[in-house]
Amino acid sequence: MPTRPRARCAALVLLFAFGAAFPAWAARIARVDVHGLDEVMTTNVVESLSINDETGSDIGERRLDYLLEQVEPETRGALEPFGYYSPTVRVTREGETVRIDVELGPQVVVGRAAVHVAGAAATDEAVKKQVDAFHPGSGEPLDHTIYEASKSRISRTLAERGYFDADLTAHRVEVTRATQDAVIDLQWASGNRYGLGGVTFVQTPNSIIDDSLLHKMVRWDVGTPYQQARVERLRESLQRLDYFSGIDIAVHPEKAVDRNVPIDVTLTPAKRTVYTVGLSYGSDSGAGARLGMDRRWLNRRGHKANIDLDYAQRRKTVTLQYRIPAFAWVDGWYTLAAQGADEQTDFIDNRRGEFVASRSGRINRRLDAVAGLHVLRERWAYAAEDDGDPSTTPDYRYATFFYPQLDATYVDVDDRLMPSRGYGATAFVRGGRGSAEGVSGVLFVQAHATINWYRGLGPRSRFIARGEVGHTWSDAPTEILPPSLRFHAGGERSIRGYGWREVGPRVGAPGQRFAVGAEKVITASAEYEHYFNDSWGAAAFVDTGSAFDDKPDLHTGVGFGVRWKSPVGPVRIDIAHGLNSPDSPVQIYLSLGAEL
Numbered sequence: 001m002p003t004r005p006r007a008r009c010a011a012l013v014l015l016f017a018f019g020a021a022f023p024a025w026a027a028r029i030a031r032v033d034v035h036g037l038d039e040v041m042t043t044n045v046v047e048s049l050s051i052n053d054e055t056g057s058d059i060g061e062r063r064l065d066y067l068l069e070q071v072e073p074e075t076r077g078a079l080e081p082f083g084y085y086s087p088t089v090r091v092t093r094e095g096e097t098v099r100i101d102v103e104l105g106p107q108v109v110v111g112r113a114a115v116h117v118a119g120a121a122a123t124d125e126a127v128k129k130q131v132d133a134f135h136p137g138s139g140e141p142l143d144h145t146i147y148e149a150s151k152s153r154i155s156r157t158l159a160e161r162g163y164f165d166a167d168l169t170a171h172r173v174e175v176t177r178a179t180q181d182a183v184i185d186l187q188w189a190s191g192n193r194y195g196l197g198g199v200t201f202v203q204t205p206n207s208i209i210d211d212s213l214l215h216k217m218v219r220w221d222v223g224t225p226y227q228q229a230r231v232e233r234l235r236e237s238l239q240r241l242d243y244f245s246g247i248d249i250a251v252h253p254e255k256a257v258d259r260n261v262p263i264d265v266t267l268t269p270a271k272r273t274v275y276t277v278g279l280s281y282g283s284d285s286g287a288g289a290r291l292g293m294d295r296r297w298l299n300r301r302g303h304k305a306n307i308d309l310d311y312a313q314r315r316k317t318v319t320l321q322y323r324i325p326a327f328a329w330v331d332g333w334y335t336l337a338a339q340g341a342d343e344q345t346d347f348i349d350n351r352r353g354e355f356v357a358s359r360s361g362r363i364n365r366r367l368d369a370v371a372g373l374h375v376l377r378e379r380w381a382y383a384a385e386d387d388g389d390p391s392t393t394p395d396y397r398y399a400t401f402f403y404p405q406l407d408a409t410y411v412d413v414d415d416r417l418m419p420s421r422g423y424g425a426t427a428f429v430r431g432g433r434g435s436a437e438g439v440s441g442v443l444f445v446q447a448h449a450t451i452n453w454y455r456g457l458g459p460r461s462r463f464i465a466r467g468e469v470g471h472t473w474s475d476a477p478t479e480i481l482p483p484s485l486r487f488h489a490g491g492e493r494s495i496r497g498y499g500w501r502e503v504g505p506r507v508g509a510p511g512q513r514f515a516v517g518a519e520k521v522i523t524a525s526a527e528y529e530h531y532f533n534d535s536w537g538a539a540a541f542v543d544t545g546s547a548f549d550d551k552p553d554l555h556t557g558v559g560f561g562v563r564w565k566s567p568v569g570p571v572r573i574d575i576a577h578g579l580n581s582p583d584s585p586v587q588i589y590l591s592l593g594a595e596l
Contacts, residue, residue: 027058027059027060027061027064028056028057028058028059028096029051029054029055029056029057029059029064029096029097029098030055030056030096030097031055031096031097031098032046032049032051032052032055032097032098032100033097033098033099033100034046034100034102035099035100035101035102036101036102036103036104037079037102037104041078041079041082044078044079044081044082045074045075045078045079045100045102047078048074048075048077048078049070049071049074049075049078050067050070050074051067051068051070051071051098054067068091068093068098071089071091071098071100072089072091075087075089075091075100075102076089079102079104080144081143081144081145082107082143082144082145083107083108083109083141083142083143083144083182084104084105084106084107084108085108085175085177085180086105086106086177086180087102087103087104087105088102088103088105089101089102090102106180107141107142107180108141108142108175108180108181108182109139109140109141109142109180109181109182110136110137110138110139110140110141110142110181110182110183110184111138111179111181111182111183112138112183112184113134113136113137113138113183113184114183114184114185114186114187115131115134115154115184115186116131116186116187116188117131117154117158117187117188117190118187118188118189118190119163119166119188119189119190119191119192120163120190120191120192120193121158121161121163121166121188121190121193122190124161124163124190124193126157126161127154127157127158127161127163127190130150130153130154130157131154133150133153134150134151134154134186135147135150136184142173142175142182144173147173147184151171151186154186154188155168155188158188158190159228160227160228160229161193161225161226161227161228162193162194162195162196162225162226162227162261163190163191163192163193163194164191164194164253164256164261165190165191165192166188166189166190166191167188167189167191168186168187168188169187169188169189170185170186170187171185171186171187172184172185172186173185192259193225193226193259194226194253194256194259194260194261195222195223195224195225195226195258195259195260195261196220196221196222196223196224196225196226196227196230196231196260196261196263197222197256197257197260197261197262197263198222198260198262198263199215199218199234199262199263199264199265200262200263200264200265201214201215201265201267202264202265202266202267203267203268203269204266204267204268206269208243208269208272208297208300209243209297209300209301209302210300210301210302213300213301213302213325214238214265214267216327217234217237217238217327217331218234219233219234222260223258223260226261231249231251231263234249234265235247235249236365237331238265238267240331240362241302241325242270242296242304243267243269243270243296243297243302244267244268244269244270245268245269245270245271246266246267246268247265247266247267247268248265248266248267249263249264249265250263250264250265250266251263252264270296271296272295272296272297273293273294273295273296274293274294274296275291275292275293275294276290276291276292276293276294277289277290277291277292278290280310280312282312282315282500284314284315284345284499284500284501285312285313285314285315285345286312286313286314286315287312287313288310288311288312288313288315289311289312290308290309290310290311291308291309291311292306292307292308292309293306293307294306301324301325302324302325303322303323303324303325304321304322304323304324304333305320305321305322305323306320306321307319307320307321314343314344314345315341315342315343315344315345316341316342316343317339317340317341317342318339318340318341319337319338319339320337320338320339321335321336321337322335322336322337323335323336326359326360326361329361330361330362330363331361331362332359332360332361332362333359333360334357334358334359335356335357335358335359335360335372336355336356336357337355337356337357337358338353338354338355338356339352339353339354339356340352340353340354341353346383346514347382347383347508347514348380348381348382348383348483348514349380349381349382349383349394349396350378350379350380350381350483351378351379351380352376352377352378352379352482352484353376353377353378354374354375354376354377354484355374355375356372356373356374356375357372357373358370358371358372358373359371359372366410366411366412367408367409367410368408368409369406369407369408369409370405370406370407370408371404371405371406371407372404372405372406372407373402373403373404373405374401374402374403374404374405374430374432375400375401375402376399376400376401376402376403376434376482376484376485377398377399377400378398378399378400378482378483378484379396379397379398379399380396380397380482380483381394381395381396381397382507382508382514382516383508383514397436397437397482398436398437399434399435399436399437399480399481399482400434400435400436401432401433401434401435401436401442401444401482401485402432402433402434403430403431403432403433403434403444404430404431404432405428405429405430406428406429406430407426407427407428408426408427408428409424409425409426410424410425410426411424411425411596412424413454413596416594416595416596417569417570417594417595418565418570418595419452419454419462419595419596420454420455420456420462421454421455421456422453422454423451423452423453423454424451424452424595424596425449425450425451425452426449426450427447427448427449427450428446428447428448429445429446429447430445430446431443431444431445431446432444436476436480436481436482437480439476439480442474442475442476442480442481443474443475443476444472444473444474444475444476444481444485445472445473445474446470446471446472446473446485447470447471448468448469448470448471448487448521449468449469449470450466450467450468451466451467451468452464452465452466452595452596453465453466457528460530460531460532460537461528461529461530461531462528462529463526463527463528463529464525464526464527464528464529465524465525465526465527466493466523466524466525466527467523467524467525468494468521468522468523468524468545469521469522470487470520470521470522471519471520472485472486472487472519472520474519478505478517478518478519478549479516481519483516483517486516486517486518486519486547487504487517487518487519487520487521487547488501488503488504488515488517488518488521488547489501489502489503489504489521489523489545489546489547489555490502490503490504490515490547490555491587491589492574492589492591494523494543494545495523495525495543495544495545495555495556495557495578496525496541496543496557496559496574496576496587496589497543497555497556497557497558497559497576497577497578497579497582497587498555498557498578498582498583498587499582499583499584499587501515501517502515502582502583503515503545503546503547503555504516504517504518504521504546504547504548505517505518505547505548505549515547517547518547518548518549519548519549520547520548520549520552521545521546521547521548522545522546522548522552523543523544523545523546524543524544524545525541525542525543525544526541526542527539527540527541527542528540528541529563531563531565534565535564535565536562536563536564536565537562537563537564537565538560538561538562538563539560539561539562539563539572539574540559540560540561541558541559541560541561541574541576542556542557542558543556543557543558543576544556544557554580555578555579555580555582556578556579556580557576557577557578557579557582557587558576558577558579559574559575559576559577559587560574560575561573561574561575561589566592568592569592569593569594570592570593570594570595571590571591571592572589572590572591572592573588573589573590574588574589574591575587575588575589576589
């Protein structure tokens, strides 16, 4: 019948199309397993395999055979950067799994390493230090990762020291498989060292600060041997001024005149006025609000002003500051500040006014210092000493003191936001004379120091130890000094498990006794933190210490906390219990921001 040939043809076409879409020889590889290597080597091998790109896909048997043939040479090539040039590699296919078993064999050892820098840099101590620190050296296993890192450090040091014409004239790693040793040959021709040239400041879209002020931060003369560290110090100085939102520094060796490199600095002004608003709550101070205004620059001479108001139910503080940039000796600020505080709590009626004139400065990247002169006027009365008659004026005490104070802050950590290695310390010394409760000529000297030490315990854990010590020397009893010049203990960053300033000598009737501060303080803390993922963690801690006049009455608190690495900084919530008759069985603390 005439229609049968057409039907047969259509059937053949459909069969061919079906076979093309689903070939009988199709194969699939679900995964590749590597055995006998550590995690780093395994990752490098898997990422180097062509067959790994085909996992989960249908491929032809011929294509699969080709990819399987490439597994052994690709595995060998992936192990060479680690110094293994003669591994034994066995490849087997188990259904949809490719299994690779590796026996590394001997690691190639460097027989000779010749690393030299010729030219002016040959006598440069910073360059010589990197050459001497080159690894791998003779007798060490050949690891190309370490080799490349050492080579890059030398090249980077040459650039950072101003050898912009430096050229790598020889770079050879020769491996002899028969003897399993290698020869390294690296040679640089440094050329002459360039000098630091003049700096041009461009403020865009408009100029806000006199260039004469900005040029005071340029800490070199034209012709000074080039150091990238000096350029970075200029960047840091500009950042600390907080005038600019963008700082772009361009170094132009190609435009050098007499080998002095010109430097262009493009500055984008920041928002001139910054307003801050926040809410607060404290068990002693009550609910409150915080308001602030920071005028980043008042005039072209770079003067600043800011005002902060902390207004709570039982504690109020207002602070005014006027700052003038300072560049003599070290970069910093001349500051005039005035603060008024009023505290009306269950145990104290306190008002304080203080004026401070200070000079701050950054000594180096780790050390900051402030030297200031303080004038303090304070009035206070303790509720425990009140006769309870609301019509009676409290028995106020008054004090006026004038004293210099020196503060220092030292930070040497890997990350100021979340340190895992290093320590930070603060200290102050102050002393002067004044009058209190009608007694004139009262002398006092105080010293105080804190330290925070951090030690990482793996990628997600760390141990934190804290300590504090303070001492007062005075020719008058402690109760003569105003509360702001006494030492206190208790609360967050002191002894958790107790209220703010709860620990120390007390006044009042049993059950209504309140701490009044002391002439000495000592506290210590140990804390363990562990993060379960990149955001959330937990902590356990124990704190102890005391504020005291004669002998310490140690109070200890224990507790646990929740840690969150939020987008705006670390958040810490702690719940603690005091072991030595706390005023409250449980204290809860909330803190946000950097620890140092």
